[in-house]
Amino acid sequence: xxxxxxxxxxxxxxxxxxxxxxxxxxxxxxxxxxxxxxxxxxxxxxxxxxxxxxxxxxxxxxxxxxxxxxxxxxxxxxxxxxxxxxx
Amino acid sequence: xxxxxxxxxxxxxxxxxxxxxxxxxxxxxxxxxxxxxxxxxxxxxxxxxxxxxxxxxxxxxxxxxxxxxxxxxxxxxxxxxxxxxxxxxxxxxxxxxxxxxxxxxxxxxxxxxxxxxxxxxxxxxxxxxxxxxxxxxxxxxxxxxxxxxxxxxxxxxxxxxxxxxxxxxxxxxxxxxxxxxxxxxxxxxxxxxxxxxxxxxxxxxxxxxxxxxxxxxxxxxxxxxxxxxxxxxxxxxxxxxxxxxxxxxxxxxxxxxxxxxxxxxxxxxxxxxxxxxxxxxxxxxxxxxxxxxxxxxxxxxxxxxxxxxxxxxxxxxxxxxxxxxxxxxxxxxxxxxxxxxxxxxxxxxxxxxxxxxxxxxxxxxxxxxxxxxxxxxxxxxxxxxxxxxxxxxxxxxxxxxxxxxxxxxxxxxxxxxxxxxxxxxxxxxxxxxxxxxxxxxxxxxxxxxxxxxxxxxxxxxxxxxxxxxxxxxxxxxxxxxxxxxxxxxxxxxxxxxxxxxxxxxxxxxxxxxxxxxxxxxxxxxxxxxxxxxxxxxxxxxxxxxxxxxxxxxxxxxxxxxxxxxxxxxxxxxxxxxxxxxxxxxxxxxxxxxxxxxxxxxxxxxxxxxxxxxxxxxxxxxxxxxxxxxxxxxxxxxxxxxxxxxxxxxxxxxxxxxxxxxxxxxxxxxxxxxxxxxxxxxxxxxxxxxxxxxxxxxxxxxxxxxx
Numbered sequence: 001x002x003x004x005x006x007x008x009x010x011x012x013x014x015x016x017x018x019x020x021x022x023x024x025x026x027x028x029x030x031x032x033x034x035x036x037x038x039x040x041x042x043x044x045x046x047x048x049x050x051x052x053x054x055x056x057x058x059x060x061x062x063x064x065x066x067x068x069x070x071x072x073x074x075x076x077x078x079x080x081x082x083x084x085x086x087x
Numbered sequence: 088x089x090x091x092x093x094x095x096x097x098x099x100x101x102x103x104x105x106x107x108x109x110x111x112x113x114x115x116x117x118x119x120x121x122x123x124x125x126x127x128x129x130x131x132x133x134x135x136x137x138x139x140x141x142x143x144x145x146x147x148x149x150x151x152x153x154x155x156x157x158x159x160x161x162x163x164x165x166x167x168x169x170x171x172x173x174x175x176x177x178x179x180x181x182x183x184x185x186x187x188x189x190x191x192x193x194x195x196x197x198x199x200x201x202x203x204x205x206x207x208x209x210x211x212x213x214x215x216x217x218x219x220x221x222x223x224x225x226x227x228x229x230x231x232x233x234x235x236x237x238x239x240x241x242x243x244x245x246x247x248x249x250x251x252x253x254x255x256x257x258x259x260x261x262x263x264x265x266x267x268x269x270x271x272x273x274x275x276x277x278x279x280x281x282x283x284x285x286x287x288x289x290x291x292x293x294x295x296x297x298x299x300x301x302x303x304x305x306x307x308x309x310x311x312x313x314x315x316x317x318x319x320x321x322x323x324x325x326x327x328x329x330x331x332x333x334x335x336x337x338x339x340x341x342x343x344x345x346x347x348x349x350x351x352x353x354x355x356x357x358x359x360x361x362x363x364x365x366x367x368x369x370x371x372x373x374x375x376x377x378x379x380x381x382x383x384x385x386x387x388x389x390x391x392x393x394x395x396x397x398x399x400x401x402x403x404x405x406x407x408x409x410x411x412x413x414x415x416x417x418x419x420x421x422x423x424x425x426x427x428x429x430x431x432x433x434x435x436x437x438x439x440x441x442x443x444x445x446x447x448x449x450x451x452x453x454x455x456x457x458x459x460x461x462x463x464x465x466x467x468x469x470x471x472x473x474x475x476x477x478x479x480x481x482x483x484x485x486x487x488x489x490x491x492x493x494x495x496x497x498x499x500x501x502x503x504x505x506x507x508x509x510x511x512x513x514x515x516x517x518x519x520x521x522x523x524x525x526x527x528x529x530x531x532x533x534x535x536x537x538x539x540x541x542x543x544x545x546x547x548x549x550x551x552x553x554x555x556x557x558x559x560x561x562x563x564x565x566x567x568x569x570x571x572x573x574x575x576x577x578x579x580x581x582x583x584x585x586x587x588x589x590x591x592x593x594x595x596x597x598x599x600x601x602x603x604x605x606x607x608x609x610x611x612x613x614x615x616x617x618x619x620x621x622x623x624x625x626x627x628x629x630x631x632x633x634x635x636x637x638x639x640x641x642x643x644x645x646x647x648x649x650x651x652x653x654x655x656x657x658x659x660x661x662x663x664x665x666x667x668x669x670x671x672x673x674x675x676x677x678x679x680x681x682x683x684x685x686x687x688x689x690x691x692x693x694x695x696x697x698x699x700x701x702x703x704x705x706x707x708x709x710x711x712x713x714x715x716x717x718x719x720x721x722x723x724x725x726x727x728x729x730x731x732x733x734x735x736x737x738x739x740x741x742x743x744x745x746x747x748x749x750x751x752x753x754x755x756x757x758x759x760x761x762x763x764x765x766x767x768x769x770x771x772x773x774x775x776x777x778x779x780x781x782x783x784x785x786x787x788x789x790x791x792x793x
Contacts, residue, residue, distance in 0.1 A: 003776060007780065007783070010780070011779060014779075018227050018228075021223070021227060022223075022227060025220065025223045025224075028220075029216060029220050029481070030474055030477075030478075033216075033473065033474050033477065034470065034474065036209070036457035036458065036470070036473075037457050037458055037466070037470075040457070043349075044349045044350075045348075045349025045350045045351075045352055045353045046349040046352055046455065047455050047457075049209075050212070050352070050457070051349070053209065053212035053215065053216055054212055054215060054519075054522040055519060055522075057216055057219075057220065058216070058219050058220075058518060058519055061219050061220050061222065061223050061511060061515075062511050062512055062515055064223050064226075065222060065223060065226040065507050065508045065511055066508045068226055068227060068504065069226070069504035069505050069507070069508050072231070072504055073501050073504060073505075076500075076501065076781050076782075080784075081780045081781055081782050081783060082781060082782055083499045083500060083501060083781050083782045
């Protein structure tokens, strides 16, 4: 079957949000991780790097997934590719 | 058990009505269940006060929880394929999240993680980050698309997307390879916990636990496993939280350990600086160093040192006797002679062990310091390994078949996306708490155990040191009667197991923690066994050998295989294989290299074809395995690798992170080989479009398996 213009746009929007969120994931995990020794200022008792690895990054991961689910579920509706009601 | 049989005794609890009705019914059942479980624990606590013995508390916990899981298994029994393989695809996002949480968190997460964090400080956080951040990859790259594809297993997707039996076969092989080692470790954990809880022998413990696993997955497959896992999640999270919260209240007066442990970490850091310079600590570490040096020198001088040592002891006794020394001095010299190794082999073993004391001569590690090392080069290697491990654990998480399979069970793509969120949320609750537990336990040890008198050890320390010296041993090395930090040897597992006692809680909480560990191990074992049995029955037998097999026959075969695999795994676990922990961490690297590139390319790149995927999977697995075989001590022994480890490592990366090479190589091979061979046919391209859109008008393809 032939995909319409709208379908292609849906997919490229999906790729865009995937890339943005993946970039944030990378930044939080590997860039912050790489500079852990440098980021050793005190953050409410933790050194900042320790806090990021133990709590900060985890919170950001949860938010990334929550945001992706919300964004895509709305996008499905906007582009009329959503499934029948399942609630 | 209070409340539970009544609440779920209606029989039809786990069958479908409307989705909405089903969901609200589930909420009701599990709310009652949680209430019932809490009541049960409280009743048991009262019984303890009235004199119920520890042994009986153990028995009651074991029988009640395993009986409960078996009950859910019996109620959810089924022989329908969609029910058996994917729980009828109507598990709401929230509950699938809880089930995935229990499926995910194994005995290692529950019992081992906080201990690892205690022992390795910042370095242990690689596990916390790796095992949570991987869900970002699951959410962004895999879960919604696999749900739209909607078959039963991960090799199913490889088979349909790449066509032919070869990619499917590689998938089956890889799925069994990573799941089997993992399930052996879980059954081993079940044996250990059952033994601790009730005192039965290890082998019997294994088979008791196995009964609990089997009655559930055997009767009802994914359907029974799902609803049991939800129940197990609730038990394990309650069991994890209560002691930590209590410990936090005891130390700081605030019941939110996750927020207050920053302050405790500051105090721990101050204590570490004190221990680094404390003369008594230096003295003990000096004694260890001297002993280790002496043993190393003796080892080098074998066999001359053995006979010299023996002659000297003999000479001492002679001399004392000749000098008419007091009897006690002679007795002491004779005792020393008796303790001397009997022959050279014994001497070698003894001195090798003593040379290992060098580790205890090392200064205590700074808990909050990232990438410790003696110079910049060492710190650099430490940083590389930390990041490589995080990478492998993350990609491995997004490639383990027993986790990905769970996203086939939601009612829709929409709920699959939400379900990844709930999964990570429920996993997050535990992983957010584990580093707090590590620090709080460390604070307790550093400030109350260290500095106490040997005659008056804290009660929990005395008890555990008596029970199991591998978990805790405290010996007065410098004979000053006071405990120094360097005199304590602590095993990681004790942190979770002993927290209730450190916090001064009644024994019933210790039982609860053991029951939580059991729930974690059983739920993971359930999911893994299903994965292996399904790979064999569904992918190998049905798809490759006998495509005309009836549904009933497929399910029957799956059940038989499940029994066989479970028994084989239990037999292996009963041998207590030594390197089981390494094998578990190896599973992540192997899964990452085998599945992740092929799955992601299959969804995001239409041009990826059969040969690319097949060779990519083989190359990724191959290089990962090669790297492990040449750098991991146990595998080196198996394959007879010679030469030093350092010659075989690349950039100092350790064996556990071998997937760092396998994953990129997998991607490269898939891309290069696919471009060199013809593009996949029209039908495959349409399949890719089909999985990319939750609902495509005009799309007539139906991939959902029944």
